[in-house]
Amino acid sequence: MRRPRSSEAFKEYSYVLNFKNSEKIIRKLEGNLGRVALIFPNSYSIASGSLAWSWIQTLLMQRGLHVQRFFYERWFEKFYSMEDQVPLDEFPIWLFTFQFENDLLNIAEMLLKKGIPLSIYERKPYHPIVIIGGPVTLFNNELIDEIADFVFIGDLECNADEFAKALGHDDKDEIVKHLLDIKQIYSKRYGKLVFSNCIGTLSPVPVAHFITPYSPYKNKLLVELGRGCIRRCAFCVTGYTKKPVKFASLDEVIEVFERYQDFEFGLISATITDYPYLERLLEYLERKNVRFSVSSMRADKINEKLLRLLKTTEHHSFTIAPEGISQKLRDVMLKDLTTEELITALELGRKVGFKQVKFYYIIGLEEEDGKDYAEFFEFLKTVINMRYQEISISINPLVPKPFTPFESRKMIDKKSYEERVAFIRKNIPKKVKADFESYKLSKMQYEISHLKGTQTIEYLREVFKNKK
DSSP, X not given: OOOOSSHHHHHHHXXXXXXXXXXXXXXXXXXXXXXXXXXXXXXXXXXXXOHHHHHHHHXXXXXXXXXXXXXXXXXXXXXXXXXXXXXXXXXXXXXXXXXXXXXXXXXXXHHHHTTOOSXXXXXXXXXXEEEEESTHHHHOGGGGTTTOSEEEOSOGGGGHHHHHHHHTOSSHHHHHHHHTTOTTEEBTTTTBOOOOOOOOOOOSOOBOSEEOTTSSSTTEEEEEOEESOSOOOTTOSHHHHSOSOEEOOHHHHHHHHXXXXXXXXXXXXXXXXXXXXXXXXXXXHHHTTOOEEESOOOGGGOOHHHHHHHHHTTOOEEEEEEESSSHHHHHHTTOOOOHHHHHHHHHHHHHTTOOEEEEEEEEOOTTOOHHHHHHHHHHHHHHHHTTOSEEEEEEEEXXXXXXXTTTTOOOOOHHHHHHHHHHHHHHSOTTEEEEXXXXXXXXXXHHHHTOOTHHHHHHHHHHHHHHO
16 A cells, blocks of 8 residues: 555554554465455454454455455544555445444444445445444344345354355445355345354364454464353343354364464453363463463352463453342342352452452442442452452443343433442442443443334434534
8 A cells, every 4th residue: 555645644544554563463364356344343452352353354364355454443534454554445345343332333433434324225336335243233133234235143154155255256246146145144225134143163263363462462362262151141142142152172272272382362252261171271271381361250160270370471460240239139130159259269369369359340220229239348348358459340330231131121320320329439448449331331332232223323313413
């Protein structure tokens, strides 16, 4: 790509190029058919922490497609690709990975900035084909069915051959024709309303093709051990949309470690402690002195060896998600986690030398009362008495989601949330640092998750009208 002439375009070009130059490419990907833009509609830091951004590109380029990665920043105008810094509007196929509800606004903004109507019914033949897939489509495929020409439901591994073949055609009509033959494709625009979901096998094991210091997993190679969740938490869609749960075989995971033995790893799973071969995996990691971090772990399944190995990888703190502020509320949430199990995990943390701990909580349930908060504050005092030097809590309002046992619940109103936030601030021990999720962003997530079809278009038009 030739250097842009305007100062604003050059600033954007240089910003993307800086991230490109930060990446150490682990496996070179080659493909020359078509021109596919793989877009993660959020910042580079968040995109690079998602294995999907790399793995989807890997699967398609292994099948001969020419795929370049894109990410989003609000101030972008050109949207240059990571690989060759080519502007987005030079690509005839836009493939979005939709990981978080609020990214809908970023998808819409990218379309509008490039002159593409939000509604599929207002687009012209010369506009790019817009395909959206990802976790959000699993619990509400109708959310984006009037924005996306095609919605891809489920995991790409199941139909990667057919999907890549379809996108490899030069003629737009041929691409459309072949996409409509794929079982996982849903398209309101083209009248294909019957589709089937599919969960990939994790064989081969998904592995990123690059590392970067800007990822949340700093300079670690991402490896997926599990997909889906065996748990039943009433507030979380993962346990209800990705079934059956799939785990990578231990032998194949070890092969990955052996192949890339000079690297540190970020192990990706809904919760690493539910990996069925965890003990044997930890034995291998300890024997080979492999340094790693994990995406998530449950307090009731934490063991001393896991925490000790994490500590050796320069982990200064570990994170636990009790979610409910009391045992009663954890039971309402179907969290299947007791106070005794939390205490045991915290004792193990101190035993191996951790001095910092972080907790995630959800508030705003209709069952909450003063006794729950009293139990919450007492628990925090117990943690302080265990001599943790730094204790932080993250408080989030409950966001009831479709496809979960909480889907019919209403979200707490702003006034009530702010009152509970103020009450927590006033009563938590001084040694505890508290962070509170924005009500505005949480409310937006709630609203977006329940939208369907034309409602989405109307919602977005209202949002962007108010931004002007």
